[in-house]
Amino acid sequence: MPPHTVVIGVDSSTQSTKAAFVDIATGRLLAVGRAPHVVTGEAGARETDPEVWWRALRDAVAAGLKESGVPAEAVTGIAVAGQQHGLVVLGADGSPLRPALLWNDTRSAPQAAALTAALGGADAWTARTGSVPVAAMTASKWMWLRENEPATAAAATAIRLPHDFLTERLSGVAVTDPGDASGTCWYSTATGAYDPELLELLSIEPASLPEVASSGAARIGSLTAGAAGALGLPAGIAVAAGTGDNMSAAVGLGLGGAGLLDHPVLSLGTSGTVFAASRTRPASPALSGFAAADGTYLPLACTLNCTLAVDKVAALLGLDRADAAPGGEAVLLPYLDGERTPDLPTASGLLTGLRHDTTPQQLLGAAYEGAVFTVLRALDELLRACGLDPEDPEVAARPLLLIGGGARGHQWVETVRRLSGRPVTVPAGGELVAMGAAALAASAVTGRDPVAIATGWQTGEDPQLAAVERDLATWARIGSVLDRASQPLLGADRPRA
Ligand SMILES: Nc1ncnc2c1ncn2[C@@H]1O[C@H](COP(=O)(O)OP(=O)(O)O)[C@@H](O)[C@H]1O
Numbered sequence: 032m033p034p035h036t037v038v039i040g041v042d043s044s045t046q047s048t049k050a051a052f053v054d055i056a057t058g059r060l061l062a063v064g065r066a067p068h069v070v071t072g073e074a075g076a077r078e079t080d081p082e083v084w085w086r087a088l089r090d091a092v093a094a095g096l097k098e099s100g101v102p103a104e105a106v107t108g109i110a111v112a113g114q115q116h117g118l119v120v121l122g123a124d125g126s127p128l129r130p131a132l133l134w135n136d137t138r139s140a141p142q143a144a145a146l147t148a149a150l151g152g153a154d155a156w157t158a159r160t161g162s163v164p165v166a167a168m169t170a171s172k173w174m175w176l177r178e179n180e181p182a183t184a185a186a187a188t189a190i191r192l193p194h195d196f197l198t199e200r201l202s203g204v205a206v207t208d209p210g211d212a213s214g215t216c217w218y219s220t221a222t223g224a225y226d227p228e229l230l231e232l233l234s235i236e237p238a239s240l241p242e243v244a245s246s247g248a249a250r251i252g253s254l255t256a257g258a259a260g261a262l263g264l265p266a267g268i269a270v271a272a273g274t275g276d277n278m279s280a281a282v283g284l285g286l287g288g289a290g291l292l293d294h295p296v297l298s299l300g301t302s303g304t305v306f307a308a309s310r311t312r313p314a315s316p317a318l319s320g321f322a323a324a325d326g327t328y329l330p331l332a333c334t335l336n337c338t339l340a341v342d343k344v345a346a347l348l349g350l351d352r353a354d355a356a357p358g359g360e361a362v363l364l365p366y367l368d369g370e371r372t373p374d375l376p377t378a379s380g381l382l383t384g385l386r387h388d389t390t391p392q393q394l395l396g397a398a399y400e401g402a403v404f405t406v407l408r409a410l411d412e413l414l415r416a417c418g419l420d421p422e423d424p425e426v427a428a429r430p431l432l433l434i435g436g437g438a439r440g441h442q443w444v445e446t447v448r449r450l451s452g453r454p455v456t457v458p459a460g461g462e463l464v465a466m467g468a469a470a471l472a473a474s475a476v477t478g479r480d481p482v483a484i485a486t487g488w489q490t491g492e493d494p495q496l497a498a499v500e501r502d503l504a505t506w507a508r509i510g511s512v513l514d515r516a517s518q519p520l521l522g523a524d525r526p527r528a
């Protein structure tokens with residue numbers, strides 16, 4: 032292999048780090064190194080020590096180097112895509128002061144409600160930032176920290192998102208990108224900058240935040256000698272700004288200004304997300320109105336309970352996750368971690384419709400259906416946010432691009448087909464977040480547009496699974512249970528134990 036041909040795209044998501052080694056010229060995926068994370072916490076808490084991410088990045092790169100057989104000197108660039116929203120606070124020596132509060136930590140729900148009210152309601156927030164500060168947003172987590180651990184908040188000299196933290200470890204540069212910054216609720220998608228009034232409301236010193244790289248500025252620095260030593264890579268190679276994991280998946284799929292716009296994606300991982308890249312700036316309180324990595328926008332809806340919740344139900348039933356059948360009359364809303372869409376941060380799971388002849392396989396199927404229904408229900412609002420009419424036959428015929436770990440599972444794919452009634456495409460290459468990060472790294476090396484690079488790699492182009500008849504009876508049954516379930520039944524009126 033000629034030198035200078037390989038980039039590394041890092042996906043540092045909730046459960047693990049994946050490092051994709053990609054040939055720049057062809058987009059060929061040479062190897063994926065993997066390393067797990069540790070998530071701790073009960074009763075709404077979800078935390079990971081940022082040092083765990085750094086060690087996992089190091090291990091994943093080492094595994095990828097070994098698996099690919101690529102000589103380290105052939106690697107010319109690296110970029111990190113990270114789980115969104117997490118709050119990382121650093122002390123004066125640059126070390127984390129405490130574990131990061133993750134996107135799915137719901138303890139910040141009261142602070143989210145207070146922030147929403149402080150600005151006069153949800154619409155005021157979406158007009159400024161694109162999103163409402165639900166518990167997931169970094170602003171709510173920062174306020175939780177100030178109220179619950181004031182000494183730690185006072186000692187914080189730097190506030191970072193997970194991908195910023197890792198990018199700074201690689202390059203020594205304190206930088207973020209518009210995509211991940213738009214998940215903080217202190218960055219304005221209307222102005223493309225931090226919102227000074229919101230920083231004041233949150234008592235955040237602007238100097239404690241990373242600079243926001245402009246969407247076009249792909250290379251933000253070089254791999255430092257220290258990081259190069261830790262990773263076994265050459266010092267001085269290009270480091271890109273990186274982005275949030277969903278934004279990176281959009282790049283990996285070739286979605287954005289230089290590619291496909293207003294095309295729906297469904298991601299099934301720890302979170303369930305639906306999103307699209309669009310030129311229309313989203314401002315719907317029902318969605319998160321993020322910026323994309325390439326200067327377009329990324330309207331998105333996110334659920335807290337997806338693959339982990341269904342795997343938990345399978346474990347409770349003593350079944351393999353593949354051993355499921357359509358749920359029949361049973362409806363299971365698997366809100367084991369509370370929920371974000373709909374905004375029920377203290378909710379718990381709900382099971383109805385049990386009969387003598389209900390089988391364990393049907394109960395597991397009902398968990399798949401509840402998880403898929405919850406994220407798919409936001410699809411029409413997503414399409415409207417893109418300026419489309421969901422009833423338009425051409426729009427309804429656009430295939431769902433299905434990604435994330437769940438897309439590898441037959442039950443997930445079939446449940447999505449049945450409940451959406453849409454054609455579905457599952458990109459065969461997989462690891463779209465890491466591939467998007469690789470395209471960002473390749474952009475830092477070559478100066479080309481990352482979406483155009485990924486489009487050339489053809490990462491999202493695979494045969495479609497035809498639409499099947501939509502299971503409207505199941506759709507209506509789950510919708511009716513969710514709409515009629517009283518807040519007390521979902522546990523949504525109780526503080527967590
Ligand atoms: N073959 C499979 N069938 C069904 N689910 C799978 C399969 N492989 C992985 N998963 C699911 O994928 C999830 C991890 O997905 P991933 O997108 O990597 O998560 P995250 O990005 O949140 O860390 C696991 O929780 C697991 O349930």
Ligand SMILES: O=C(CO)[C@@H](O)[C@H](O)COP(=O)(O)O
Nearest residue numbers: 044045114115134300301302
């Ligand atoms: O909070 C969101 C999106 O707003 C999540 O999608 C996180 O970005 C975590 O993603 P995964 O680890 O599930 O991929």
